[in-house]
Amino acid sequence: MSKKMKKLFLGILCACLLAASLPFGPASVSAEDTEVNVGKLSDSAITFGYAKIEVKQGKKKRLNVMLGEDTPDGKIKWKSSNKEVAKVTKKGVIKAKECGTTVITAKIKGTDIKASCEVEVVKYKKYRVRATGYCNCASCSGPGHPRTASGRYPKQGRTLAVDRRMIPLGSKIVMDGHTYYAEDTGGAIKGRRIDVYFHRHSRASRFGVQYKTIKVYYD
Numbered sequence: 001m002s003k004k005m006k007k008l009f010l011g012i013l014c015a016c017l018l019a020a021s022l023p024f025g026p027a028s029v030s031a032e033d034t035e036v037n038v039g040k041l042s043d044s045a046i047t048f049g050y051a052k053i054e055v056k057q058g059k060k061k062r063l064n065v066m067l068g069e070d071t072p073d074g075k076i077k078w079k080s081s082n083k084e085v086a087k088v089t090k091k092g093v094i095k096a097k098e099c100g101t102t103v104i105t106a107k108i109k110g111t112d113i114k115a116s117c118e119v120e121v122v123k124y125k126k127y128r129v130r131a132t133g134y135c136n137c138a139s140c141s142g143p144g145h146p147r148t149a150s151g152r153y154p155k156q157g158r159t160l161a162v163d164r165r166m167i168p169l170g171s172k173i174v175m176d177g178h179t180y181y182a183e184d185t186g187g188a189i190k191g192r193r194i195d196v197y198f199h200r201h202s203r204a205s206r207f208g209v210q211y212k213t214i215k216v217y218y219d
């Protein structure tokens with residue numbers, strides 16, 4: 001192949017790869033996709049590898065982006081869409097200030113190549129608690145208690161009973177990666193104790209006694 005032909009061939013190859021990756025692929029190109037070393041494609045790769053993260057209010061967190069093999073470090077421009085929620089330093093370190101959501105963008109300087117991820121700033125406390133199960137039956141809740149202390153009807157997978165002096169009613173609580181809400185109270189539920197609501201007594205008693213770490217979110 002002549003030099004000219006080679007150039008042409010490479011040009012077409014690049015154009016095809018670009019065209020193939022643009023309309024259907026993700027906004028960013030992951031590091032694995034850049035192993036085919038085709039001119040500028042590998043230079044331009046940048047991705048967070050995740051779409052959303054949670055950062056605790058008052059904390060710092062370093063965001064990592066994956067770059068193409070030839071993308072030099074330190075040539076990234078960082079931006080936060082809402083600086084009141086979180087700022088981001090030149091090195092990609094988030095400072096979480098207020099509860100809310102912001103979009104952090106990492107852009108390779110002098111190009112339009114960028115990646116972004118959503119950062120949610122949250123306030124929470126972790127507690128180690130003794131968890132038991134309960135239902136609406138007379139032996140669990142006494143007679144005539146169809147509603148929870150919050151006024152809502154209880155729902156399996158959502159309702160937890162808590163000590164409202166420690167956890168305000170209505171709080172979002174994450175346990176084992178699942179989101180519940182503090183909706184009920186109970187005579188025996190004092191301090192670091194929670195009761196997990198089940199529709200059926202058999203499920204409630206099968207839950208037994210478990211020690212859990214829960215995350216209680218505050219507004």
Ligand SMILES: [Zn+2]
Pocket residue numbers: 134135136137138139140141200201204
């Ligand atoms: Zn019961």
